[in-house]
Amino acid sequence: VKLRLAQYSQRMLDQIAADERIDYDDIHEGLLYLYRDPKRFEAGIKKMKLVQEHGQKQDVLDPDGVVEAEPYFAPVKHKIAGAIYGVTDSSGDSVKFCRQVQAACERMGSKFVLGNGVTRLSARGGKVQSVTLDDGGSLTADLFVLSAGVHSPKIARSVGVRLPIAPAKGYSATFPIKGNGGMKLRIGCVDEELLVAWCRIGDRLRVTSSAEFTGYETTYNEHDLRLIRKLTQDLLPDAAEYDQGAYRACNRPMTPDGPPILGQAGPDNLYINSGHGHMGFTMACGSSRIVADLIDGKKTEIPVEGLTLTSRP
Template identity: 30%
Template sequence: MKIVILGAGVIGITSAWYLAKAGHEVTVIDRQSAPALETSFANAGEISPGYSSPWAAPGIPQKAVKWLFMKRAPLILNPLFDAATVKWLAAMLRNCTAERYAINKARMVRVAEYSRDCLKALREETGIQYDHRTQGTLEVFRTQKQIDGIQKDLKVLEAGGVPFEVLDVAGCVKAEPGLSGARDKLMGGLRLPNDETGDCFLFTQGLAKKAEALGVRYLFDTTIDGIRTDGNRVVAVATSAGEIEADVFVAALGSYTPQMVRPLGLSVPVYPVKGYSITVPIANESRAPVSTVMDEAHKVAITRLGGRIRVGGMAEIAGFSKALPQKRKDMLTYVVEDLFEGAGNQSEAKFWSGLRPMTPDGTPVIGKTRYDNLWLNTGHGTLGWTMSCGSGRVLADLISGLKPEIRTDDLALSRYG
């Protein structure tokens, strides 16, 4: 079949790869000049199936109120309360129950674990290089209350068969020697040994080239103006390069997916939650992280990417703003220096922001819409990199009429009614 994919981020490119492998004729359209130049460009770099958790969790409403008055808050609410923002926040709050949290986390871990397996197979098949490491994720806790609060997560990990280690401070330092200078600031940690790290941008660009060798065609520097339908089918997409027809269409536009499909009467509950990162060259190898360290107190991930350190985090409700306030950079700098003092050359830090496509329940939207040939692969939030290969493989199987290797009926848009 002829398939058009809207969007050339990591989700669009992995979808293109698996669809091309299945024998389809694939075209990818993107407004940028190359793949992965928006949200996939400089994310935190962690591939963390075990850390896949919805932001909507019990206690989050109370924590959010406290965060509003914190100097270094992980959640920032700007005074932007349009209808879309209010509706999305209300839906997220409805998911902040123990029952919904367990359901949503189980879904997310299912997709993320499968995705890691798909990535491993893809890496072995292609030899693709992207500054990857397979040395796990360490979540560090600064208070006993944080340690006590992980029990519900441990039950989900146990149920999903995900290996984990609960560590004392000495165990944390053994896993990440660079933390030795911060041992007095820690109370313990949770290590997920099967997690990985890697540069999403390098991966996506490399996979795009390999997909091109399979026949995937790219239309870069091409704006998508709209989608034309006839009855319950999509006929074509209108672009700056003219109308493009196909048998199947896939919307993988991240945070921009809702506005693209809204004229078709589709309501996709994806909101752009802004995140930030800095990337710094390593200045002192002995103080640098080995893999990924997640600071639970600040919700900031610190990841080793080759000779660089990527520091990413925060969740800002600011619509589609891509501004780069200095105080956000200062927050990331503070966290990495507090835990890994002197590890990176902060004078050469590169500051970035991206719009994470978040659903109210944290689970991505993967599956068919009420239009027979329009599919969605979006809403991965902070876990697009973690879930990318699994999401692409699942989508390709569904479109090809094959039974996916994991359950998918609760991933489609239809779960929202």
Template identity: 40%
Template sequence: MKVLVLGAGVVGTAAAYFLASDGHEVTVIERHEAAARGTSQSNAGLVSPGDATAWASPSALKTFLRGLWNHELGIKVRPTLDPYFYAWSLRFLRECTVARMRANTRVKLRLALYSRDCINAVSEQTGIHYDERKRGIIYFFRSQKSLDSGTDNYRFLAEHGLPIEIVGRERLVELEPGLAAVKEKIAGGVYSPIDQTGDSKQFADKLAAYAAEKLGVNFLFGTTVTGLDIDGDRVRAVMTSAGPVAADAVVISMGPESGLLGRRYGIDLPVYPVKGYTMTVPLDEFRGPTMGGADEDQLLAYSRLGNRLRMSSTAEFTGFDRTFKPRDFNSILKTSKDLFPGAFDEKKALLWAGLRPMMPNSVPVFGRAKYSNLYLDTGHGHLGWTLACGSGKLITDLVAGRKPEIDPQGLVYQG
């Protein structure tokens, strides 16, 4: 079968790899000049089933509303005239009950655990390395109050299959000596030993090269999708800046642009962009963290990628604006210098901002949408890197008409 994958982020690239491995003739259409130059270029680097708790929750609702006027919070909401933002927001608010948060979290965790195994299998099968570290991730809290309330979500994840260890500050520093300098500022945390870290851009670059060389995947870089050529209940071709490209099946993995394309053709696909910021700095070999982590009170996630420190924070609702200014990173810099004093030179920092493709319920969506040969693999939000390979295997099974290896309930498109 000839399959078109729209988008060569880590999600689309993984889908292309698995589809080609399954025997399909795969072409990937990507507007950038290489893989992983959009959302996947510079994320937090965490492959983190431990971060599977749905964003839409009672606490997120409070922060979301406060973010309308307080732009110093981790969630920032900029006023906009975009009517779709308000439609998305209403759907998000409906998901912010405890019951919905728990249901959505169970679905995300199921896919995240599966995907983490898939990433490791791909690495083993292809020989691809990507500054990965398989030492776990530590999620820590600065006060006893936040530790007591914050561990509830992790206990729920543990009840549904995630191994965790709840640790005090002494055990935390034993696990992560890189936090020794701030031990007294930390009350404790949660250690997820199966979580890991790695550079998604490196992974996607190398996987794209492998897929092209070994599996015959054709990457049409520098090519923009302009529309779909619909014939009855099928997509006959994808219209691009280089002309029409015909196929037997089409998979949409265009990150935040997925919703824009889908809605043009009557597909109810509530993917909305949420901007995140990252800073990457070189580290001395013997300084800084030894594993990934998250400062839950300051809403900062970080990874050690070789001898680089990647730090990520902020969820900003500002439409499709990808611009940034140095002052946008003040909070990241302040928290990072507090956690790892003297470990890096801020003058060498590489700054970046990208758009996460968020669904209101924080759960990605897969499967056939409206047309008999049009499929979705999108809406992964802040866990795109974590979920990419499991998503690639899942969409391959759905395109092939097979029963997926994992339960697809809660993941398959219902529009």
């Protein structure tokens, strides 16, 4: 279900970026899933077959193939057992993308009200009538789409809808990339040993790690960043200015079975687009299109079984 949504979303993302001429520092060179331990590599290749059967193009690379794909790894080749190369994967700056989508929507007449949170929904006669805002004000509308990340369940509960979404905290670090004689990191990667992911975003290196269940807080300390530090020292020692890092901790909105929750739930005019877990950018554009099609009463381009609240296993 998730792979199908991710593949559909990638098509929608590419289409929106092309239609609206959005430059989001996107790189379409694939992603490398790196293995250090030969046994884990074997197991990874077996798992890969599952996604290959569903039409995802992936190649198996030995250490020489890895260096050919990403010359940056030449000095650390001896640490790598091999990689699975997701040929059609891509990376980019989600914030830059969202800001340009916002600008495109504003050009079409949309209005964004930011910095004034929703405290609750109010329903009457099987319909949501209004939202109450932090400042005590309220907004009425014909239709409501709830996409508040890990806070969606609390808002949904105010009209009796239970959403199985819980926070899983992760860390990200962003460093300025070093000049290195013009050589640039090409390909985004996941270290399958440390479960740390990274990619180049313009002239910055973004490195992310960890999934921890610590409630709704988003604090971090030096100990929390240890996997990011280990990865950069191990595999990318000269790639970036590591003394100039910007750090964040954020909560991923996880569902127990993985896919997000899309479509109508509870009151007739309440739609959900939430619970995208660790793949919210990957699944965003397809999810939004599906929710828009459901609102319009159109047939969705991919099946919604396993995505709506009532059709989950």
